[in-house]
Amino acid sequence: MDILVCVKQVPDTSEIRIDPVTNTLIRSGVPSIVNPFDANALEAAVQLKEAHGGSVTVISMGPQQAKNALKECISLGADKAVLISDRLFGGSDTLATSYILANAIKKLGKFDLILCGKQAIDGDTGQVGPEIAEHLGIAQLTYVAKLEVKGEVITVQREHDEGYEIVEAKLPAVVTVVKSINKPRYPSIKSKLAANKAVIDVITAADLPEINIEKIGLKGSPTKVKKTFTPPRKESGVRICEDTGSGCALKLFEKLVAAKLV
Numbered sequence: 001m002d003i004l005v006c007v008k009q010v011p012d013t014s015e016i017r018i019d020p021v022t023n024t025l026i027r028s029g030v031p032s033i034v035n036p037f038d039a040n041a042l043e044a045a046v047q048l049k050e051a052h053g054g055s056v057t058v059i060s061m062g063p064q065q066a067k068n069a070l071k072e073c074i075s076l077g078a079d080k081a082v083l084i085s086d087r088l089f090g091g092s093d094t095l096a097t098s099y100i101l102a103n104a105i106k107k108l109g110k111f112d113l114i115l116c117g118k119q120a121i122d123g124d125t126g127q128v129g130p131e132i133a134e135h136l137g138i139a140q141l142t143y144v145a146k147l148e149v150k151g152e153v154i155t156v157q158r159e160h161d162e163g164y165e166i167v168e169a170k171l172p173a174v175v176t177v178v179k180s181i182n183k184p185r186y187p188s189i190k191s192k193l194a195a196n197k198a199v200i201d202v203i204t205a206a207d208l209p210e211i212n213i214e215k216i217g218l219k220g221s222p223t224k225v226k227k228t229f230t231p232p233r234k235e236s237g238v239r240i241c242e243d244t245g246s247g248c249a250l251k252l253f254e255k256l257v258a259a260k261l262v
Contacts, residue, residue: 001048002055002057002112002113003049003054003055003112003115004058004105004108005038005042005057005078006038007060007069007070007073007117008038008117009065009066009068010035010120011032011033012031012032012033013122017030032069034069035121036117037116037117037118039076040179041115043076043077043184044177045077048113048147049077057079058082059082059104061085061097067200072187072195074195077185082200085203088217089205089217092216092220092221095127095222096216098131099220100211100216102135103135103211104203112171113154113173114133114136114138114174114175115175116128116129118142118143118176129142133174136172136174138172139170141158141173142175142176144176145164145181147175147177152170154173
């Protein structure tokens with residue numbers, strides 16, 4: 001089966017800092033990584049390839065540096081990687097991004113299954129995967145913790161707070177996966193060396209003649225980020241230390257009365 005995986009190169013959120021004056025992200029010196037949920041999607045795709053045969057293609061939309069993330073995906077078992085990159089795509093929100101990705105997928109050919117992480121850790125919207133399905137007019141299965149393919153039918157377990165929901169759909173379909181679906185493998189030295197030599201194809205706006213320029217970039221994005229800021233720090237609490245429990249209760253009551261809370 002032919003599988004496509006959508007990945008995003010994101011800043012390592014453990015290293016993220018925000019400028020206290022401008023309230024914008026400080027990206028200088030912050031390492032970029034493959035979005036962790038997308039790594040789970042890639043592992044699921046490689047496991048399906050190992051079980052059923054076929055190929056795994058990985059795509060990503062971003063600047064040229066995103067090729068590093070795509071090469072990492074090749075070292076982990078992807079057969080081919082394609083970068084979607086053009087200045088016209090800059091500033092695209094999730095709707096514009098999914099529209100661009102859907103058009104790129106159409107250009108690349110037909111796929112039995114499209115896998116995505118449930119969300120990107122830099123935006124946390126969880127919207128791109130389902131929107132791709134809508135643009136392509138195919139089924140979508142979200143928050144998947146387990147999947148199985150038999151013939152032209154895919155059966156999944158969708159993760160909920162209180163359990164799992166079992167759902168079936170006919171292929172082709174878009175599936176977004178959660179972290180618990182698997183544990184991504186590590187690349188070998190041999191696979192990393194081979195991936196470094198891989199040629200990453202690039203698709204630009206000019207390669208997508210059917211795309212509507214009015215629907216991409218900042219102009220084509222109905223949502224825009226007005227401001228990024230850190231939440232104000234809360235004042236530290238008060239510790240009450242008395243010799244007895246009743247003494248602590250009395251002290252707490254006195255403080256609540258003083259604060260006019262009781």
